[in-house]
Amino acid sequence: MKTKGKKAFQCQSCGYISPKWIGKCPDCGEWNSFVEDTILSEGLGRKSSEGTKPLSIKSIDISLSDRLSTGIEELNRVLGGGIVRGSLILIGGDPGIGKSTLLLQASENIAKKYGKVLYVSGEESLMQIKLRAERLQITSENILLLSETLVERIIGCAQEEELSALIVDSIQTVYTEEAVSAPGSVSQIRESATKFMNFAKSRNVPLFLIGHVTKEGAIAGPRVLEHLVDTVLYFEGDRGYAYRILRSVKNRFGPTNEIGVFEMTGKGLSEVSNPSLIFLSEHSPTSGSAITSTVEGTRAILAEIQALVSPSNFGMPRRNFIGVDYQRVNLLTAVLEKRGRVNLAGADIFVNVVGGLKILEPASDLAVISAIVSSFRDTPLPESMIIVGEVGLSGEVRAISQVELRLKEASRIGMKGAIIPKGNLERLKDSFNLKIRGVRSINELLEIISY
Ligand code: TYD
Numbered sequence: 001m002k003t004k005g006k007k008a009f010q011c012q013s014c015g016y017i018s019p020k021w022i023g024k025c026p027d028c029g030e031w032n033s034f035v036e037d038t039i040l041s042e043g044l045g046r047k048s049s050e051g052t053k054p055l056s057i058k059s060i061d062i063s064l065s066d067r068l069s070t071g072i073e074e075l076n077r078v079l080g081g082g083i084v085r086g087s088l089i090l091i092g093g094d095p096g097i098g099k100s101t102l103l104l105q106a107s108e109n110i111a112k113k114y115g116k117v118l119y120v121s122g123e124e125s126l127m128q129i130k131l132r133a134e135r136l137q138i139t140s141e142n143i144l145l146l147s148e149t150l151v152e153r154i155i156g157c158a159q160e161e162e163l164s165a166l167i168v169d170s171i172q173t174v175y176t177e178e179a180v181s182a183p184g185s186v187s188q189i190r191e192s193a194t195k196f197m198n199f200a201k202s203r204n205v206p207l208f209l210i211g212h213v214t215k216e217g218a219i220a221g222p223r224v225l226e227h228l229v230d231t232v233l234y235f236e237g238d239r240g241y242a243y244r245i246l247r248s249v250k251n252r253f254g255p256t257n258e259i260g261v262f263e264m265t266g267k268g269l270s271e272v273s274n275p276s277l278i279f280l281s282e283h284s285p286t287s288g289s290a291i292t293s294t295v296e297g298t299r300a301i302l303a304e305i306q307a308l309v310s311p312s313n314f315g316m317p318r319r320n321f322i323g324v325d326y327q328r329v330n331l332l333t334a335v336l337e338k339r340g341r342v343n344l345a346g347a348d349i350f351v352n353v354v355g356g357l358k359i360l361e362p363a364s365d366l367a368v369i370s371a372i373v374s375s376f377r378d379t380p381l382p383e384s385m386i387i388v389g390e391v392g393l394s395g396e397v398r399a400i401s402q403v404e405l406r407l408k409e410a411s412r413i414g415m416k417g418a419i420i421p422k423g424n425l426e427r428l429k430d431s432f433n434l435k436i437r438g439v440r441s442i443n444e445l446l447e448i449i450s451y
């Protein structure tokens, strides 16, 4: 059914609609993002589903929603315990990060266990996919490949088969006949995703959409997509490192902020089921290195924070922070100067989280401060000790969440001690075989770590 729409300009970043062209989007603040497009008014182009009746909540059968295993434990966990049938899952990430690789590997497992998986690529030729599959040693006959970009034809093919999963690589390359604008534009992406959603829900087939990410970190254009799909996963990581982190930022069927850690090898992605060991593997007790325990979703991971403080050769000292929140670390250095009386004014400060990990939670404040002080004084921190705690503007150390989880992980990896907020220590029921010390302020911390 062709639908009528009216011409208007639409922001390609957030989908805001304006009757005339404007330079800056009043909604998301993006510059030069408006493109003329045919806008479908709400409701147009969507058939009302006949015969739908309200159901009593008691009568709804949830046995159908038992989950499929992807055969990749890290992926299963990020999804909240496997794939829910009929769910629409968006996987975003920079080009070359490994999205296609991950889904091809998952396809193999799903195909072997549950039956046919259709992998649709609008980006690569069948030969390219086959080459990758050889590299990944993928052999299942139940993986069907299709090189196609028209949504109606993809769904047509999918309907002819009894599928256990459908993968569309990528949402930016497909288009539907019902929207007139170019593939990758907001209206194309939204219309295409809506069609895929209807297919997934009506056939109860899980559907993965791969999406590329712009440099700002939003899935190109379609922030409009995020609320449409059930689950949004981001695949992140520095290309300089082999480690890749898969993070759930939205999940209707599980916890968010859950992460899965992978390593890119010559034979595809391999799971890292014990990330603490990896991130600490090259740790040595030198000055400027602190170990913290950070919580990602339901799991704690030990990570190393490094700092380098050196006298500046310039009038304007350099501050360069990687893997931590820039504003937050600036704030912490100010607290350290004012409350801890550590004179950092003429110093260059560099902070880095080892292994390309990003730690944005305030519970790492105390470890960042310890690393900076340790480098400033050129004195290593006590060995085998984790440091956790949030620091406030008056230099007080605030209690943090999930201390037990963090301590348990530290103990498991073989740490010997921990510095934690006093507020947490008072309520702690177990010491997990660690020598635990509580601090109330950064001055108490400075006393402990100077010897
Ligand atoms: P790919 O899955 O194509 O990334 P995306 O779909 O996110 O764009 O991954 C491409 C990168 O991964 C490429 O740089 C090559 C590398 N790679 C390996 O290192 N080992 C492998 O086994 C495979 C298949 C890819």
Ligand code: MG
Pocket (backbone or CB within 6 Å): 096, 099, 100, 101, 123, 169
């Ligand atoms: Mg790809």
